[in-house]
Amino acid sequence: MKKSKFFIYLFLVLALLAMRASAQTAEALLSQLDSTKKFNKVEATFKATHVVLSHSTETQKKHDLDLRIRHHFGDIGGEFGSAHTLYGLDVATDLFIGLDYGLTDNLTVGFGRSKHDELFNLYVKQKLLQQTTDGSMPINLTFLAQAGLVARKPFTDTEFANYGNRLSYLIQPIFSRKFSQRISLEVMPAFLIRSVSADPNDPKNLFTLGFAGRVKLTKRLSFVADYTLVNGLSRPNKLAVPLYNPLGIGLEIETGGHIFSLNFMNSEYINENSFIANTKKSWTDGGVRFGFTISRNFSLFKSKNPDTKSTIY
């Protein structure tokens, strides 16, 4: 009796197995072949290689060349602003022209020249970690190293007596996370190495901490902001000429290939090696200014693969 019960159970189990096997649909089989895991990189945490003032974690795509033209106008208010300078539009505190080129999808080299100090800058930017959709990598990490060379004539005979005094360096790991389709945030500690500082109380080497964020308003329009904490970290409180923490806000408009940014910021200068240490204007006393960035991407070295060959007539 016991034995036959066992066989009935065995029969039921096997019959069930057989039914399950034949009920296996194409869809069930297909889900086992899900290969989206291979394509799980989170792209476009930020639209551009820069947020407002600071770098983002984005690098150029391979063989893409970005021409960036940036402009900072004069103070909107205060002593140097108001209607006499058309709210700063008569003044250009800094201009910048630069080229960023993607050697690979993860490695970008950049070169630029600023009006202020006739500063030439050269940087390398390497994407080290990229966020994934499955959460196995929650953040992006990009490493930035930049050298700046002041090319202007010395103001005094002794200023650049030592040629090395013209040089400055920025080392900056950048951490970011795309929290949703709309919201991305970024933290970037940095170390700025200078040869000279205007105020003897201001240390030549500064440790700073930057924050940046993006809120996408529409698919092509974003609100962006960044803030760099300089005062209160490695810099003493009392300096002869007060210096401020740079804060920039802006609207970023993407049109496929072009990015236009309309920005407001208190920093007069465009390059990190200049603005991190030398922002003498404050948002609270009319020192805020308008600025813009125009970025145009060019794809060099088109592929010869006929399946992906695109043509513009």
Add this chain to the structure above:
Amino acid sequence: MNSTRNKLVWVALLCLGLIGKAEAQNYVGKSLKMTIFSSTPVEDIKAASTSASAVLVADKQELAVQLPVKSLEFDKKLMQQHFNENYIESDKYPMAKFKGTITPQLDWSKDGEYPVTVKGVLNVHGIDQNRTIAGKITIKGNTISISSSFEVACKDHQIKIPRLVFAKIAEVIKVTLQGTLEPLK
């Protein structure tokens, strides 16, 4: 008593045999080639992937194909990023899928080239559309090749093209699929 037991064992073994049979009639392909093509007087845009996968349940004439959207490669990487972010929204809808039933009934053991239509549901950008897609099935021994060329209208799948780039992106995208399936072991 004994004979009932024996009968049960035989039925159970038969069922086991059915399992084997059912599995032998499934075919899979893991690296099918898919291309998309947008053509306007201003610009031709092409992209390709070799990461589409397909499953064929032969006894039910059921075919399913899926494409991880991010696997589509464009010549311009920035264009690829815009495609994923602004149009197809691949973070939200990572897969494009088609599942349908093949007509006419085929004898899967007989070599040959068969023009077929597959009636089913196409899911792109998270939107289902009932479609009947024509294609070709080639049976050669254990290998089954499928190929098809069809069109997908952006509007049908709520893919919005802004007026700014209206001249550059076609309203109807041409899609091709080509690849082989092997029996599932």
